[in-house]
Amino acid sequence: MTNENEKFSVDQAVKVLNGEGSKKFLEAIDVAVNLGIDPIKTDQAVRGASNLPHGNGKVYKVAVFAEGDEAKAAKDSGADSVGMEDLAEEMKKGNLNFDVVIATPETMKIVSPLGQILGPKGLMPNPKSETVTKDVGSAVKNAKAGQIRYKSDKQGIIHTRIGQVGYTEKQIEENLVAFLADVKKAKPPSAKGIYISKISISSTMGKGLELDMSSLNF
Numbered sequence: 001m002t003n004e005n006e007k008f009s010v011d012q013a014v015k016v017l018n019g020e021g022s023k024k025f026l027e028a029i030d031v032a033v034n035l036g037i038d039p040i041k042t043d044q045a046v047r048g049a050s051n052l053p054h055g056n057g058k059v060y061k062v063a064v065f066a067e068g069d070e071a072k073a074a075k076d077s078g079a080d081s082v083g084m085e086d087l088a089e090e091m092k093k094g095n096l097n098f099d100v101v102i103a104t105p106e107t108m109k110i111v112s113p114l115g116q117i118l119g120p121k122g123l124m125p126n127p128k129s130e131t132v133t134k135d136v137g138s139a140v141k142n143a144k145a146g147q148i149r150y151k152s153d154k155q156g157i158i159h160t161r162i163g164q165v166g167y168t169e170k171q172i173e174e175n176l177v178a179f180l181a182d183v184k185k186a187k188p189p190s191a192k193g194i195y196i197s198k199i200s201i202s203s204t205m206g207k208g209l210e211l212d213m214s215s216l217n218f
Helices: 009-021 070-077 086-094 103-123 136-144 169-185
Strands: 028-035 047-050 062-065 082-083 101-102 148-149 157-164 196-205
Touching: 009 169, 009 196, 028 169, 047 169, 062 086, 062 103, 062 136, 070 082, 070 136, 082 086, 086 103, 101 136, 101 169, 148 157, 148 169, 157 169, 169 196
Parallel strands: 062 082, 062 101
Antiparallel strands: 028 157, 028 196, 047 148
């Protein structure tokens, strides 16, 4: 049992989550980061990508808009689907069985009209999340390795996955510190006061455990 005002070190929290994990399926370990931003102001929105040292335990399906050498690089790096207008048509028909969509800058003329389809699902390529890039080979490899893309919500909170039940305390802490360091770098210049005000982690079915931020070095 834990009391709701208790704060945990990462080690303590992961031990609790691993001990309470479901026996029926492998639960994710998620993090929620409360930011000291004004979420109404567009210049204070926080978004980006983070390469976790130990991945996040999820296998990602990746679609890439590219042609020529870049298309070959995407295929060689393990992309699940590579195309141009043909891929756009498939998506218009509702084939959105992808976790990440990557595009080269030149293909955005094809991708931009898909905004109403991809946007609501969080799949719209964006330079800040490293999904609009000339280096599609590296982008695909990063996505396949469990790179996470994050964005602050309407309450100024970032929710993302940093691992799964069964990861060791050290793996979760190293993933969390890497992620928080990237969030810190993404601080909007106009944000004032305390930037990261609260951090909680939880398993898919478990309640959030607030972390003692003094136990983290990021």
